[in-house]
Amino acid sequence: MLKTHDTIAIVVDIQERMLPVIRNHEELEKNCITLLKGLKLLNIPTIITQQYTKGLGMTIPSILEAVGSNAFYEKMSFSALGEEGIAKAVKEHLRCNVLVLGIEAHICILQTCLDLKASGYTPYLVVDCIGSRKESNLQMAIQRAIQEGVKITSYESLLFELMERSDVEVFKDISKLVK
Secondary structure, three states: OOOHHHEEEEEEOOEOOOHHHOOOHHHHHHHHHHHHHHHHHOOOOEEEEEEOHHHHOOEOHHHHHHHOOOOOEEEOOOOHHHOHHHHHHHHHOOOOEEEEEEEOHHHHHHHHHHHHHHOOOEEEEEEEEEEOOOHHHHHHHHHHHHHOOOEEEOHHHHHHHHHOOOOOOOHHHHHHHHO
């Protein structure tokens, strides 16, 4: 079960030149923004990665704004954990549950989830906050993640799981976000 004290999020490669070619990218962006605003209200640490920034551009402004930070980790490895700085940042937060969102599902997202699992973390694949250029690749990534023991969730489900109760301070704010 997800708890605020043991959860961190990784936003993988939602970059200027990649997002427009992703299937249903408008909905993906909207879902990611909603999730990230909710995580910010819940004080969940969030790490942003960028794949080969020189070629793929910066993380889109709406994502940076939702996280409330311009900080990112550059990567060349497809898996976020394939970069020493990112692996160290995840470890330093001392949290066992890792929410994974971003693009592309069948490459960087899947490899990040597999590496997280192999490193002893519990990865949670936020299925309505991931995307690929082709629907078949997205579906394959979800199926493969399930086969490998990655937890599957949606952004609304996990936000309410992290809140646990309706009498918490952020309930009304998060409820407004998901409506």
